Amino acid sequence: MATVVVLGGNFAGLASALETRRHLGRTDDRIVVISRVPDFLFVPSLIWVPFRERELEDISFPVAPVLEKHGIEFVEALGTRIDPEASVVHTDRGDYEFDYLVIATGPQLDWSIPGTGPESGHTEYVGTPPHAMRTREAFERFVDHPGPAVIGATQGAGCIGAAYEFLFNFEYHLNRHGVRDRVELTWITPEPFLGHFGIGGFPHAEGLLKRFLEHLHIRAVVNAEIDHVDPDEIVLTSGERLPFAFSMLMPPFMGQAVVRESPGLGNARGFVPVADTYQHRRYPHIFAAGVAIDVPPPFTTPVAVGVPKTGYPADEAGKTVGENIAHLIRADARLRERPFARIPGLCVMDAGHKEVVIVANHLLGPRQFSAIIPNPMYDEGKRLFEKYFLWKSRNGYSALP
Ligand SMILES: Cc1cc2nc3c(=O)[nH]c(=O)nc-3n(C[C@H](O)[C@H](O)[C@H](O)COP(=O)(O)OP(=O)(O)OC[C@H]3O[C@@H](n4cnc5c(N)ncnc54)[C@H](O)[C@@H]3O)c2cc1C
Structure with missing residues (x-):
């Protein structure tokens, strides 16, 4: 029986935990999500909150019942340090030993x-x-x-x-x-x-x-x-x-303090260096997904610009992590590779009751196809996507796109 600990319970964390369970099935393997907040939050809709187009309760829901329905434990706690050699996460509510760890802690400002x-x-x-x-x-x-x-x-x-x-x-x-x-x-x-x-x-x-x-x-x-x-x-x-x-x-953005205060885990800014399987480059039993991963810009600019680690690649990386952890638990060495730069670009950009849809076959160049398309239907695309993603997450349908 293996123990999988997922630190962070939003886009990347939720997808990683649910997909690990989906690929494993209802085994005795223990999956524990540790998050410092009790809710899932659809972060992209926060841009509407200042204008009273959304209240916080419209775009969030408690994550514990969703996880529990899928045989996943939830602990509301702040991860404070990770010991990769001893395979322990220290939190403000106790220590958690793991066989596999997923770091999905998002950004610190x-x-x-x-x-x-x-x-x-x-x-x-x-x-x-x-x-x-x-x-x-x-x-x-x-x-x-x-x-x-x-x-x-x-x-x-x-x-x-x-x-x-x-x-x-x-x-x-x-x-x-x-x-x-x-x-x-x-x-x-x-x-x-x-x-x-x-x-x-x-x-x-x-x-x-x-x-x-x-x-x-x-x-x-x-x-x-x-x-x-x-x-x-x-x-x-x-x-x-x-x-x-x-x-x-x-x-x-920087990586969270829990990474920056865990020697050997992150780079100077606290982002986790990962291989195309989303395994830590030095500790293959530790995975990372979402904003927590290190993605060096593949370009130089006169003034520094960071690479956006948006929701779609966070969800996709979570899916890859779940599949790979399940493979490792079953002693199956065929791990899936899904390099961040090769994930398709898919983003709806709201422009104040107008929107553009950004699509590309790869997030980062070189690309064979990319386009930015104004939506004639006002900004219905992003609003529909928000409803879809909240529905999918609330029901734990992590396999859906
Ligand atoms: C204003 C805004 C608008 C955006 N709009 C879009 C958009 O339109 N489309 C798009 O694709 N992307 C958008 N993004 C990006 C998108 O929100 C991120 O890609 C996504 O949230 C990343 O998911 P994540 O799981 O990596 O991190 P997060 O969603 O930040 O989740 C990290 C979770 O980990 C928890 N956590 C952190 N540290 C700890 C700790 N030490 N212990 C326990 N728990 C911890 C946090 O509380 C949080 O719940 C937007 C981002 C912002 C800020």
């Missing part, structure tokens, strides 16, 4: 650029529930007292698509509140050109975004590198100063 971030700085963030709620309050104050606004991503950020989505939703809702004409809106991005997205760009994406930003009277600054942020001004390393009364900036 890096606010090291002075003045960035909601807690120690002056800019908002939308990617966690408390931050999205705080951004809602800041947005509503801003609507009462409009002024200049700066939306964007810092150097090194890897989730630039979500910042674009926030920008277009912000613009749309300023219009709805009747204050758009009182807001000078600037988009700042470390990308070398609009629509690079941290994946090297797409045919026609740059032209499309350029036209769209011009049409909406949004000024764009590419190759933007932030020196620091003052309470009402963003100062770029070029010396340019961008005053703001509201700002939302996407920061770079």
Whole structure:
């Protein structure tokens, strides 16, 4: 009987645990998911929370009943350290020995650029529930007292698509509140050109975004590198100063403290180096999936841009991990390889009641096929996808795409 511990219970963690169980069947093997939060959260919909288009309860559900239905234990605890040699995860609620471990702990936010971030700085963030709620309050104050606004991503950020989505939703809702004409809106991005997205760009994406930003009277600054942020001004390393009364900036991600504080496990930023089977390069009984894995950018840019590790590859990696762990438990050495860069690109980008669908045969180049397609049906694609993914996850249908 083997024990599989999965640390993190969201996209990558849930898929890894459910797929391990599905491939193993109802054996005596023990699968334990340890997560610091009790709920699954559909993170992509957080961009709608500040504008009251979604409440947190619309996009989350308790994960324990789903897991228990599939013979998987759930423990609400914070993983604090992993000992890969002794095969133990230490948590704030006890230690868990494992035969196989999956690290699916997602990102920790890096606010090291002075003045960035909601807690120690002056800019908002939308990617966690408390931050999205705080951004809602800041947005509503801003609507009462409009002024200049700066939306964007810092150097090194890897989730630039979500910042674009926030920008277009912000613009749309300023219009709805009747204050758009009182807001000078600037988009700042470390990308070398609009629509690079941290994946090297797409045919026609740059032209499309350029036209769209011009049409909406949004000024764009590419190759933007932030020196620091003052309470009402963003100062770029070029010396340019961008005053703001509201700002939302996407920061770079790091691996979680549990990885950074476990010697030998992660790289300098706390991301886990994995092979194409999602096994740790040094400890083959340890797997990682989702944002937790190390994906070095396959390109160089004048200002650092990170690779986006989005939901689709997190789910796909989780599936590969589940299959491979089941193989290893059955002493079957035929492991599946699914390199991150070769996973198809599939993303719906909301643009404030409009959307574009981004498809590519591979996430990272070289690609044989890629396209960015405006959806004539407003933004129904992303809204339908959210409903589908929540339904699939709530029911534990992890084999579905
Ligand atoms: C604002 C925003 C919008 C986005 N929009 C899109 C989109 O439109 N499409 C798309 O494909 N992707 C999008 N993404 C990216 C997507 O959300 C991520 O790819 C996905 O969440 C990654 O899944 P994950 O399981 O690796 O990490 P997460 O979803 O972050 O899950 C990690 C889990 O581990 C838990 N955890 C962390 N540390 C510990 C610990 N030490 N002990 C126990 N538990 C721990 C966390 O609480 C969390 O529940 C967006 C991201 C953001 C921030």
